[in-house]
Amino acid sequence: MLSDRQRLILSAIVDDYIRSAEPVGSRSISKREDVTFSPATIRNEMSDLEDMGFLEQPHTSAGRIPSHKGYRYYVDHLVDLARMNNLDSRELKQFFTVQIQQTEKVMQQVAAIFSNITSYTSIALGPEMFHTTLRHLQLVPMSDEAAVVIIVTNTGQVENRMVSIPKDVPVSEIERFVNFFNAKLTGVPLLHLKSKLYNEIGDELSRHVAGYEELIHLVEGVLNESKEEKLYTSGMTHMLAQPEFKDVEKVKSLLELFDESRTLVRLLSSQREGIQVQIGAENNVEAIHNCSLITATYSMNGMHIGTIGILGPTRMEYAKVMNLLQYLSDDISDILSRWYK
Amino acid sequence: MLSDRQRLILSAIVDDYIRSAEPVGSRSISKREDVTFSPATIRNEMSDLEDMGFLEQPHTSAGRIPSHKGYRYYVDHLVDLARMNNLDSRELKQFFTVQIQQTEKVMQQVAAIFSNITSYTSIALGPEMFHTTLRHLQLVPMSDEAAVVIIVTNTGQVENRMVSIPKDVPVSEIERFVNFFNAKLTGVPLLHLKSKLYNEIGDELSRHVAGYEELIHLVEGVLNESKEEKLYTSGMTHMLAQPEFKDVEKVKSLLELFDESRTLVRLLSSQREGIQVQIGAENNVEAIHNCSLITATYSMNGMHIGTIGILGPTRMEYAKVMNLLQYLSDDISDILSRWYK
DNA sequence: CATTAGCACTCATCGCTGCCGAGTGCTAAG
DNA sequence: CTTAGCACTCGGCAGCGATGAGTGCTAATG
Structure with a gap:
């Protein structure tokens, strides 16, 4: 559907926008090492990508930002799940195991760890009552x-x-x-x-x-x-650091959502197994329509018993977070299985 | 130290400012029913009150707002602690007793109730480990x-x-x-x-x-x-509704304070018995220097075991909150004493 | 025919200006 | 001592032009 060049450009725009939170122009893309063609060419391609619905323009003379569809394509086709540095992951595992033994409040700890590593807000759903005896x-x-x-x-x-x-x-x-x-x-x-x-x-x-x-x-x-399903949250403040939340009204509606945990519980427990990504309004919770949610399920002795979610702006570091969840949700499952036989 | 008329004016300014969050002018005060003198007279008195340090002027041609010293005088001398409507208090008591039996998470419930009634943020410190066996x-x-x-x-x-x-x-x-x-x-x-x-x-x-x-x-x-002393908080969102928190930076530092509960624990546990009011920078926690904290202690069988605090902007409804805490901290003590023999 | 240089055009942002109105301080009269 | 009158101050707001980043189109190029 998309040419290699279009994919490269889309990928570059998403990456840039994730870093800077500002519309990306043709010139700044043409400066990248792996881009050999001129701004004019890029402009033409960007125009096409916009027609196809992958990009949006905040106003006529601004750069482009990814649309929800653009993020979706990026997540589905352009994220390389194997790209993560293995050394890093081993370090994390270590850190993880050490931390988790310190207390019985496992899920609270897990939420805190994820939020610290990713610098996003994390929410975790405790073991589902359906399976506990x-x-x-x-x-x-x-x-x-x-x-x-x-x-x-x-x-x-x-x-x-x-x-x-x-x-x-x-x-x-x-x-x-x-x-x-x-x-x-x-x-x-x-x-x-x-x-x-x-x-x-x-x-x-x-x-x-x-x-x-x-x-x-x-x-x-x-x-x-x-x-009652227990919800653990951590790192709300990270959210506020994002420029998309410089408006207090948004912060308020977000905090209200977190105060009334029921909605979040419903959202998390409705996620399917494995790594799931919900971009923007793909979830039906009004207050986080300009956020993305990446979730992973964890299990105990092969039984799916809970969910972990990372919540960030739609402009979030999908690759990094997806990799992290991929690696660590398995670890949680291991640890849990070992502890509770 | 202050004449009756000065007290009336100071009281009027504090009341007005608590309601409106905007500097109070001489004209608006002269319109009150219990004020019989002209704006010019009020201006003179206000000027005197400013010289004495009870009022402040944000800029030359603005109205006056109470200084910390002004709030302090208001709290110490002008708040009428008996003014509370008795019917109201009985209703609250009812509500209170019903709620509190529903769960063992007493303090979390108490915090939630206080925050709902007052529309401020509430924090509660659980029973002190010093006395528990x-x-x-x-x-x-x-x-x-x-x-x-x-x-x-x-x-x-x-x-x-x-x-x-x-x-x-x-x-x-x-x-x-x-x-x-x-x-x-x-x-x-x-x-x-x-x-x-x-x-x-x-x-x-x-x-x-x-x-x-x-x-x-x-x-x-x-x-x-x-x-570890347990801290229960409720109603952060109420704080955000106040105009003094339209700046996200302030919200962030406040949220960080609540995330790291230690500072708050120290603050609450250092309060003396009875109703205490700390205005503005009277507490030594940087993030809430533009807030006031009203605390009450509760006890079990005569032993002081925990603290409840209501946190709001310095411009908070002292009279109402002080009355409420006065009435209800006794009730908590009663209930606790009854439950735990 | 795809690519690119050139150029006119658009639009958000910023600093500047002048106006408005709320509120004060001072003075002089009651 | 109180009050009316008046000049003065200052924040807030709307209007204005300059600036610059970025686009879309056209025509030239390989």
């Missing part, structure tokens, strides 16, 4: 009235919540309930816990434990909470 | 290599962390260690746990449990983490 239930009494309910999942997530203890249930019954719960329900997906509690286990439970209904109620609260 | 230790194995260590404190905080299990320590020893730990150390302040582990308990432990040193090591990680 119950590992352990614990009830720690705080006083006569209150206790903390703790649920541990097979992905190592710990959910906890303060509850009030029903007055007429003795401590011994609570203990029996917890033991029974752990014996019967360990390994059950959180998604099915509730129905199993009421249907299959309900009868048996009612014979063993007095006042079991109130106790089930306590646990339900934590379950509902752990169903 | 150990309630329960739990170790949940995830695989042969890894386990989750969980620590519950008397304030209901739950800290958890993934650790690798030392290979040569059998499961039975781990259980004994945990039991011993809970039996001997429940009620001990987290601050002293480490030294107690090594000194007083160390000997005894070494007799009971083989490989106890590795196990202590596992717990240490979580302890270090729970020592």
